[in-house]
Amino acid sequence: MKHLTTFLLSAVLTMGTSMTASAVEYKAIQPEKSKVTFQYKQMGVAMDGQFKKFATQLNFDPTKPAAAQAQIEIDLASIDAGSSDADDEVVGKTWFNVKAFPKATFVAKQIKATGANQFDVTGVLTIKGKSQDIKFPLKLVAQDNAAVFSGGFVMRRADFAIGEGMWA
Numbered sequence: 001m002k003h004l005t006t007f008l009l010s011a012v013l014t015m016g017t018s019m020t021a022s023a024v025e026y027k028a029i030q031p032e033k034s035k036v037t038f039q040y041k042q043m044g045v046a047m048d049g050q051f052k053k054f055a056t057q058l059n060f061d062p063t064k065p066a067a068a069q070a071q072i073e074i075d076l077a078s079i080d081a082g083s084s085d086a087d088d089e090v091v092g093k094t095w096f097n098v099k100a101f102p103k104a105t106f107v108a109k110q111i112k113a114t115g116a117n118q119f120d121v122t123g124v125l126t127i128k129g130k131s132q133d134i135k136f137p138l139k140l141v142a143q144d145n146a147a148v149f150s151g152g153f154v155m156r157r158a159d160f161a162i163g164e165g166m167w168a
Contacts, residue, residue, distance in 0.1 A: 026060045026147055036074055042086075049086075053078035060111075062140060065119055070108040076127075077102060094164045101128045109133075117141065121151065127160040 036051045053075035060068045076096045081087050091098045108123040117140040125134050138151035157163050 024062070024142075024147075026062075026149075027058055029056050029058070030146065036072070047082050049079060049081040051075065051078050052080060062113075062117065065111040065113050068108065068111045070111070070121070070123075072106045074104040075102065076104055095162055097128060106134075111138070125155070127162065130160045132159055 034054075036054050038049050038051075040047050040049070051074045055073045057069065057071045060070060077091055077098045079087055079090055079096070081090055090096055093099070096104075104125070104127040106123055106125045108121050110122040112120045112122075114120050114137070119138040119140070120135060121138045122133065122135045124131050126132075132155075134153055134155070136151050136153035138149060141148045141150075
């Protein structure tokens with residue numbers, strides 16, 4: 001994992017709907033159709049990975065984004081960084097330190113519409129006990145009684161002490 005300074009974390013969450021009077025509210029993900037992925041560079045080579053286990057809490061009505069509530073909790077030990085050697089390395093103390101910090105969380109503080117099915121999400125990302133405010137664009141694509149939410153952001157791993165010691 002040498003030379004990793006930033007990585008892009010993105011999520012594609014497929015949500016089921018709950019119908020109310022005249023609005024559609026999205027309240028639950030379909031785990032088998034959802035994923036949390038990331039991209040990073042290792043020694044100049046682009047790599048892809050994912051987290052296989054995560055949980056969400058969501059209450060989202062696209063017509064009332066200011067009233068939305070959203071949270072995701074990622075099981076950091078469920079990482080698939082592309083190889084078993086990389087997976088073993090990044091769960092250790094100098095990277096994610098999953099024994100002390102098993103979860104990463106994101107809690108949305110504000111969601112604003114920016115266009116048709118386009119939103120800006122502002123919230124707090126916490127990894128290894130360190131929290132940072134982040135903002136990212138979110139896109140919603142309705143599909144029958146479900147919707148696909150996709151969004152992503154770039155983060156600096158040093159902001160969360162990911163990769164300490166010789167990896168700093």
